Amino acid sequence: MKSKSKFTVKMPSEIYKGEVFITAFFIVLNVMYTIFGNPPHFPMYISTILFVFIPIAFSLLWIRKLKIVVSGSKITVRKILGFKYSVDVSEITKIKWIINNTRLGVNEKIIIYVNSEHFAVETLMDGFEIMSEYLLKNVDPDKIIYINKK
Known part of the structure; x- marks a missing residue:
């Protein structure tokens, strides 16, 4: 992994x-x-x-402050006011992958839960495609919950 x-x-x-x-x-x-x-x-x-x-x-x-940096198996999340924390990919407990089909296109939101913390990655963010591929490769598929909204 x-x-x-x-x-x-x-x-x-x-x-x-x-x-x-x-x-x-x-x-x-x-x-x-x-x-x-x-x-x-x-x-x-x-x-x-x-x-x-x-x-x-x-x-x-x-x-300006929201930033997610992935280096190997370490994910560092910086939220508002510069508070940051780091987690390992193996610590991810659950992922909600919400797929929303609208008239304008498909929007995806990935909510990643790690113990008591969670953070989200959305379609409009720079690096979304790389992050989604990374999660599919490095997280157990049983931990990913897909939710389709129409």
């Missing part, structure tokens, strides 16, 4: 760039409204902070 491969699975940079663009758009929108709009501006500032900046800040932290 040993593998000599080394690869990384992470969120694509396009998602990060998209959220930065949305943030910049709302900053420009607030500046334009402040310059050309009638007072009071306070309600718009509060709603923009609550419904745009705070959620985007959390998701940007999640996107």
